[in-house]
Amino acid sequence: MINDKLPKIWYGGDYNPEQWEAPEWAEDERMFKLAGIDVATINVFSWALIQPSEDTYDFSTLDELIDRLYKNGTYVCLATATGAHPAWMAHRYPEVTRVDVQGRKRKFGGRHNSNPNSPVFRKFAAKLAGKLAERYKDHPGLVAWHVSNEFSGYDYSEQSAAAFRVWLQERYGTLDTLNKAWNTRFWGHTFYDWEEIVVPNELSEEWNGNRTNFQGISLDYRRFMSNSLLECYKLEYNAIKEHSTNIPVTTNLMGFYPELDYFEWAKHLDVISWDNYPSLDTPVSLTAMTHDLMRGLKNGQPFMLMEQTPSQQNWQPYNSLKRPGVMRLWSYQAVARGADTVLFFQLRRSIGACEKYHGAVIEHVGHEHTRVFRECAELGKELEQLGSQLLDARGQAEIGIIYDWENRWALDLSSGPSVALDYVNEVHKYYDALYQQNIEADMISVEENLSKYKIVIAPVLYMIKPGFAAKVEAFVQAGGTFITTYFSGIVNENDLVTVGGYPGELRKVLGIWSEEIDALLPGMSNELVMNKEWGALSTSYTCDLLCDLIHPEGAEVLAQYGTDFYKGMPALTVNSFGEGKAYYVATSPEARFLQGFLANLCAEQGIQPLVSAPAGIESVQRVKDGMSYLFLLNHTEGELSADIGTAVRTDILGGEELKGTVVVPSRGVLILKGALLNG
Structure with a gap:
């Protein structure tokens, strides 16, 4: 506590x-x-x-x-x-x-x-x-x-500018190393003295919020600040x-x-x-x-x-x-x-x-x-x-969703491919697809130990930090399921493109390479067409924002684009790698697809929803001393019912013993103590 x-x-x-x-x-x-x-x-x-x-x-x-x-x-x-x-x-x-x-x-x-x-x-x-x-x-x-x-x-300020130069010297050691990391031969920016470096503000490299001429400089300033x-x-x-x-x-x-x-x-x-x-x-x-x-x-x-x-x-x-x-x-x-x-x-x-x-x-x-x-x-x-019943209770999700601030900075500073690309929104689409099905997920960093999870999802992981690709390969090799998306594996930690074909260091585990990335205008869409029925998925689904034009090199094609000049090119692939699988979602699909896609993967991994409940019910489990505390929260204005299974659980607020179908009042809360779910 x-x-x-x-x-x-x-x-x-x-x-x-x-x-x-x-x-x-x-x-x-x-x-x-x-x-x-x-x-x-x-x-x-x-x-x-x-x-x-x-x-x-x-x-x-x-x-x-x-x-x-x-x-x-x-x-x-x-x-x-x-x-x-x-x-x-x-x-x-x-x-x-x-x-x-x-x-x-x-x-x-x-x-x-x-x-x-x-x-x-x-x-x-x-x-x-x-x-x-x-x-x-x-x-x-x-x-x-x-x-x-x-x-x-x-x-x-000048104090921050001076401190920035000291920070850069500690990070890079030499100006040669810094010039390479920032690609300063572009636009004649080569630095020959540390004192030549200025802060990237609207008097130098940046304008309009996150617009910048030099992503490497602006990215480092964000790290520094x-x-x-x-x-x-x-x-x-x-x-x-x-x-x-x-x-x-x-x-x-x-x-x-x-x-x-x-x-x-x-x-x-x-x-x-x-x-x-x-x-x-x-x-x-x-x-x-x-x-x-x-x-x-x-x-x-x-x-x-x-x-x-x-x-x-x-x-x-x-x-x-x-x-x-x-x-x-x-x-x-x-x-x-x-x-x-x-x-x-x-x-x-x-x-x-x-x-x-x-x-x-x-x-x-x-x-x-x-x-x-x-x-x-x-x-x-x-x-x-x-009282103290819930203190120090923990979750036990089997799915991890990666979020990385430096990746967000790099995406925000990117000079393309679309101003509509919002990292938080894209991560939330995958989280919400699980949330709507009462399946729990942890939000984790790229430094997290992946082995504790059955499924790891890394939406729009544009920046690949040192050692992360090897960590993903080891996770999948050992039987894990890894999912990433379009515009992933593009650059290193300095925002320098990894040449040899996107998705860079993730290319081996994903079994694909990407040739081009199409940015769709607002109101435009394409189709993600399944090659065959797969569990909760069938027929076609709309997709928008970005469409990655990819080629399989060992990966199996599960779905294709339905329109435009790249009709028939892969839109969803899976690559068997060791004992596990790595999926690549080459576009931003509608919520209906993501729910079906993730439901399939959870079923394959034996990950079950906490409860059976309609939209509007949020379910969460906290675990303490071998006991489960199941929260049911009704976010609607009417009462809703949820099926909690056949085991008897105690409502620690109301004192009742409940099982089977329970009623959660309008904007109400039940906290049910009992045996572990999915545990």
């Missing part, structure tokens, strides 16, 4: 009492008890208050707050407050503010405006984290450390650990946030935490996939749901209310997929500035007689009832 001081699913969220006076604090404490709040994340943006000047620190208010909360039965997740530097720092040391992608020097304002390569910023941030750890390390109310807040954003921000986190982490060794340290991640390589970050977090903010129309399977990615960052270890809103966001184009029951439903979705906490932003609504209309447990009206508060209090009672 995260911290045995509180052996239950933590319940609470971000609390900013510095925005209020003492009478409100007492009222908050009363309402926290009513709602079952037992953890408050505090001090997130209090740097200016606890350090009013360069040499002055004032912890008196924080002392009082932590003591009051603990006395009231509320533990604290203590933030280091470094997510927004004080005005005095920016005024005295202008270097601490960032330079944006257009080369403009920022003034004080907003947040996430600190230059991660400023020695001044790093010094003050680490010093503050150390002082906090030294002061509160032994406080009985402290259960977790929270470094900064939602690390994000790049800097293009992700590492720069990580170094800031590590400085604070280390400062905390000098004093507080037994309290877990985290920082809140943001799901599929594109700018940081969270698999690399995860190596330095004691526990993963993240902020979940789907909109009203976000596919529930995309939210599920994001939870699974966060769980996958540390090999299936449970994570913290650090933020969600109890009602509505304030920063989306359309800030819809969560309908009755949805807050509870989405909270349990997080728990089902690995969360050992349910925390909100925020506990009391602000009255001013840009987050005053962001939802909160305590609304502006200030009392408990609101729909949102009632729902929160009801969930608090249930989480108290669950």
